[in-house]
Amino acid sequence: DTGVSQDPRHKITKRGQNVTFRCDPISEHNRLYWYRQTLGQGPEFLTYFQNEAQLEKSRLLSDRFSAERPKGSFSTLEIQRTEQGDSAMYLCASSGLRGIPLDQETQYFGPGTRLLVL
Amino acid sequence: AQKITQTQPGMFVQEKEAVTLDCTYDTSDPSYGLFWYKQPSSGEMIFLIYQGSYDQQNATEGRYSLNFQKARKSANLVISASQLGDSAMYFCAMRGALTDSWGKFQFGAGTQVVVTP
Numbered sequence: 001d002t003g004v005s006q007d008p009r010h011k012i013t014k015r016g017q018n019v020t021f022r023c024d025p026i027s028e029h030n031r032l033y034w035y036r037q038t039l040g041q042g043p044e045f046l047t048y049f050q051n052e053a054q055l056e057k058s059r060l061l062s063d064r065f066s067a068e069r070p071k072g073s074f075s076t077l078e079i080q081r082t083e084q085g086d087s088a089m090y091l092c093a094s095s096g097l098r099g100i101p102l103d104q105e106t107q108y109f110g111p112g113t114r115l116l117v118l
Numbered sequence: 119a120q121k122i123t124q125t126q127p128g129m130f131v132q133e134k135e136a137v138t139l140d141c142t143y144d145t146s147d148p149s150y151g152l153f154w155y156k157q158p159s160s161g162e163m164i165f166l167i168y169q170g171s172y173d174q175q176n177a178t179e180g181r182y183s184l185n186f187q188k189a190r191k192s193a194n195l196v197i198s199a200s201q202l203g204d205s206a207m208y209f210c211a212m213r214g215a216l217t218d219s220w221g222k223f224q225f226g227a228g229t230q231v232v233v234t235p
Contacts, residue, residue: 033222042122042209042225043163056221089161102220103151103170109163 002026004110006092012116013082020078021113025094032075033107034067035091036060043091049075050096082117089114121145122212124226131200131233138185139195139208139229147171147214152193153223154184157207166208169193197231205233 005024013019025032031050035043046065048056051072061067064082069075079086093107121144131137143152154166169177169184177184185194197204207230211223218224 031221035223040227042211042227043223044225045222048221056219091163093163103149103215104168105220106153106165106168107223108165109155112161114161 004092004094004108006090006110006113008113009111010114010116012118014118015082015084017082018078018080019082019115020076021090021092021115022074022076023092023094023110024074025092026097026108027073028098029094029096029108030072031094031096031105032069033093033095034075034077035093037089037091037112038087046077046090079115082115084117087115087117122210122224122226124210124229126229127227128230128232131197131231133200133202133233133235135200136196136198137200137231139197139210139231141193141195141210141226143191143193143210143212145191145212145214145217147216147218149215150217151213151220152184152186153211153213154182154193154195155209155211156204157209157228159206163209167195200233202233202235205231207231 007022034046037043049069064080089112091112093109095105095107123142150171152169156164167179183196207228209228210226
């Protein structure tokens with residue numbers, strides 16, 4: 001399977017705990033995105049990497065959130081001191097296949113990590 | 119600021135019939151791309167179709183077609199010959215050259231489609 005993978009698929013945690021999610025993009029892709037989706041809503045952008053550089057962060061990404069992509073391959077999203085409002089689906093997507101014009105790039109999404117904060 | 123609006127929260131459609139999902143957008147970007155994704159109950163977002171703002175022809179991809187009306191700022195998705203497997207949430211998304219640097223997507227709130235036998 002050469003699609004985007006995310007781990008874990010589900011996470012239940014208690015308020016105040018730290019959680020970390022992992023995303024493995026499609027290997028040929030150099031761009032990686034994190035989105036958050038709450039029930040009944042469309043995904044909202046959190047942050048974006050090109051190779052290992054974090055190029056953009058949303059205002060949604062509070063100080064408790066941090067994302068890394070240390071070697072330009074997989075990425076991690078950490079939430080510190082989780083709150084009940086952090087309960088959501090966290091989606092990772094990748095893009096950047098060589099030869100495709102930038103404006104036509106499609107983002108390919110992983111299955112997401114469902115987080116429930118009790 | 120850019121905005122995507124999907125006014126239909128939910129729709130029922132009979133198998134084998136066509137259905138049109140509405141999407142309007144607001145942007146000051148001179149160049150942008152419009153995308154439709156399908157999200158089944160499993161949660162994964164599946165790419166369906168893309169339309170560039172300078173494309174002269176409406177995009178088509180199998181049973182999916184995009185009715186692009188640039189002056190009206192609408193990009194409606196048409197699903198022909200609906201199948202039971204088309205039951206899912208459908209999202210319209212946009213990405214601009216200047217606003218988003220061809221990076222992040224802005225998504226609408228989605229339309230839930232239920233296909234009945």
